[in-house]
Amino acid sequence: MSNRRKFLVQLSVITAAITLPKFARSSVQADDEFVIAEAVEGKLRGIRKDGVCLFKGVPYAGRLSGDRRFKRPAKLEPWQGVRDALEFGPPAIQGDTFNPSSREDCLFLNIWTPANDGKKRPVMVYNHGGGFANGSGAAPGQDGTNLAKLFDVVVVETNHRLGLMAFLYLEDIAGPEYAGSGNNGLLDIVDGLKWVKKNIAAFGGDPGNVMIFGESGGGAKTSCLYAMPAAAPYFNKASIESGPGLRMLPKEAAMEMTKLVFQELNIDLKDWKKILDVPVKDLIDVQNKVPRLMANSDYIRKHGVVGFVPNNFAPVVDGVALPHDPFDPFAPEISKDKPLMTGWNEDEWAFFAMYSRDVGPLKSDFTFEALQAKFEPEFGADTKKIIETYRRTRPNASASDIWMAVKSINMMGLGTIAIAERKAEQHGAPVYLYNFGYKSEAKIPDTDYPFGTPHAMDITFKFNNEVPGAKPGFLSGSKPERFVASHHMAELWTTFARTGKPAAKDVPEWPAYNLNDRPTMRIDTTCEVINDRFKEELAMWRSIGRISYHPLNSR
Known part of the structure; x- marks a missing residue:
């Protein structure tokens, strides 16, 4: 295996070393100033500090656990009264860097805004790095305070499903209820963008001027979103940073990975529903074996290495959610009129x-x-x-x-x-x-x-x-x-x-x-x-x- 492949297999773990937050203690102080914003689903209480209003752990979609595993999330239900948005929500289930605070129900976002004053500011929605297997929308290095305070913009960052939980391709064996399962992690981000479109005006943002951007795995996610019909109505421009996602997984490769997962779990494909009851830790153990198993598979010997992180879980070119490879052989026609930045270090x-x-x-x-x-x-x-x-x-x-x-x-x-x-x-x-x-x-x-x-x-x-x-x-x-x-x-x-x-x-x-x-x-x-x-x-x-x-x- 080349050095490049060796590194890329570890890419999500490497980036996670600087992208995962710490959840050990509360960040709320006794003298904090609280602010209220009213989303469609209900009122939220955030903190105003250093000239910026911060709303943490805001739910943007519903439940993923139990019978919703590997499906689109349940509908986000409205709440009564005022909901605290004072602590970051739990990160998605992680890969090699398994985090005990991770949860299946992880669809939360964070908002940094100069003020929830009705002003129409540009909105910058960041897709975190960590390959497709690790990371969080709450990492310290990507804190949005200074962008909001010094440049009068609204910053939004989401948690979304990762790894096997996000990209296990099931629709060929589980039917229409699991349509899009190979792209759940991306479709989660789309749900976050829908929430932004519906609610960001209440936080001082302009729902008609939204930029998506991301670094490393976040750049690859942004590459995919740039080519997705479901995402197209919800952003206006994009930036792909040190993560060029030209190609993603072919359906055939994704199905090969699915078969390997079920083989490792000793579950027959016709009994696929049993995977809904497998403990998360067992799923992560299998996820971590898949790159090696894929590398030694007949599929890879015949077709060569596949995926942004080679032979690992990633978005699937399923012909629907992701109709084609994002930038191969051409840039996506669906985003022809959307400005783009791209670059590397x-x-x-x-x-x-x-x-x-x-x-x-x-x-x-x-x-x-x-x-x-x-x-x-x-x-x-x-x-x-x-x-x-x-x-x-x-x-x-x-x-x-x-x-x-x-x-x-x-x-x-x-x-x-x-x-x-x-x-x-x-x-x-x-x-x-x-x-x-x-x-x-x-x-x-x-x-x-x-x-x-x-x-x-x-x-x-x-x-x-x-x-x-x-x-x-x-x-x-x-x-x-x-x-x-x-x-x-x-x-x-x-x-x-x-x-x-x-x-x-x-x-x-x-x-x-x-x-x-x-x-x-x-x-x-x-x-x-x-x-x-x-x-x-x-x-x-x-x-x-x-x-x-x-x-x-x-x-």
């Missing part, structure tokens, strides 16, 4: 290397001969061409630098560029391509090599949580310059949410991506537009079939 692999403990290539004694040996299992006969190209375009780069650059663009960059190209070729709403490039000086553990711009570091930056007085992030380092880069990123994102065109003070105009100039905004303390960035490297990647472009006239 320059040193994505630094994060992956740390958590997979694959830091040998970052040591000072790592040679180009060792680089060749390191790449050959993954790139085979193309290894020499890849190294030669990067040594030519980066003559002062060390073997470690080239390892980082190649692994980073191959992991997240090539798919992101494909999305930008396929969106641009539609000649519809614009797409804006970025590279996040602020360099952290913090060292990758057990090395003297700095993180640079690793995967997931952008979360605290785009939420403007890198500010004076904030505790320095583990990834982002402690240089004060990070405050400037964070403000740039947050302002670009919130302006895009407001207008559909990213812009910020002291940042050059960001032109839409096109197939001639191919402009990319590099985001840092000083931002710059770079045309046709990585031109020679991308020509090489195309020549070996790692990135493909399908012009409209090839249909």
Whole structure:
């Protein structure tokens, strides 16, 4: 198995390390100021703190447990009186990082707003990372307070089903009641978007101006939502960040995974209802075995690796909820008129290397001969061409630098560029391509090599949580310059949410991506537009079939 596959199998666990909240104690203080908002289902009591109203653990759909397992949720029933929205709701059932506070009944969202005053502010709905198996809409790094307070927007984050609980494909064996079961996790997010459409005006938001965005697995979720008919009426623009979801699971692969689950549980397919009574912990144990079982299956031997997180539970291209792969071979026609941002971090692999403990290539004694040996299992006969190209375009780069650059663009960059190209070729709403490039000086553990711009570091930056007085992030380092880069990123994102065109003070105009100039905004303390960035490297990647472009006239 290649290093890329090894990491991706662990992707949800890795991202969850920084995306899961702590639920150990109440965050309500004796002197807190309470505020009331009235949703369609009833009144909610939240907290006003630091100039922002926060409503936590707001239910947006009904029960999932018991006979609702693997179905669409029960209807959300109205409540009498005032319901407290003071504590985060339980996260979804998690994968390898099984969380004792997790619950099947997890459909809650959190709202940060400057005021529930009837003003129509842009609404930013964030899809959390953690692959498709872990994470939460309540992680500290993605706290929406600063975006709401400093940029006058409303931020919403949902919990939704994950892993096997979210994507077990049952409709071929369980019938129409389980239609869409392979996409329940995405359809949960759609239910959250429906709730926003119906209720967000009561929280100072504009239901007619909603942006969806997400990082890593959240970027892949956003890629899918961008292609889903059920989601289309409920958002106006999107941003896919370090998580290009070009392709999802074919139905046949999803059905193979379903068969493996039932085999592990010793349940015959004709007795499928027995799975409704299986304890959650047993389901998670099986979920964690599936990638290995799939990797050794006849299906994978015949068809090759499938899925955003290889051979693992993910959205299913079922022809209905998700009619086709999100961005392969074309951008979705259903969102042709919706502006899009997409991009990746320059040193994505630094994060992956740390958590997979694959830091040998970052040591000072790592040679180009060792680089060749390191790449050959993954790139085979193309290894020499890849190294030669990067040594030519980066003559002062060390073997470690080239390892980082190649692994980073191959992991997240090539798919992101494909999305930008396929969106641009539609000649519809614009797409804006970025590279996040602020360099952290913090060292990758057990090395003297700095993180640079690793995967997931952008979360605290785009939420403007890198500010004076904030505790320095583990990834982002402690240089004060990070405050400037964070403000740039947050302002670009919130302006895009407001207008559909990213812009910020002291940042050059960001032109839409096109197939001639191919402009990319590099985001840092000083931002710059770079045309046709990585031109020679991308020509090489195309020549070996790692990135493909399908012009409209090839249909």
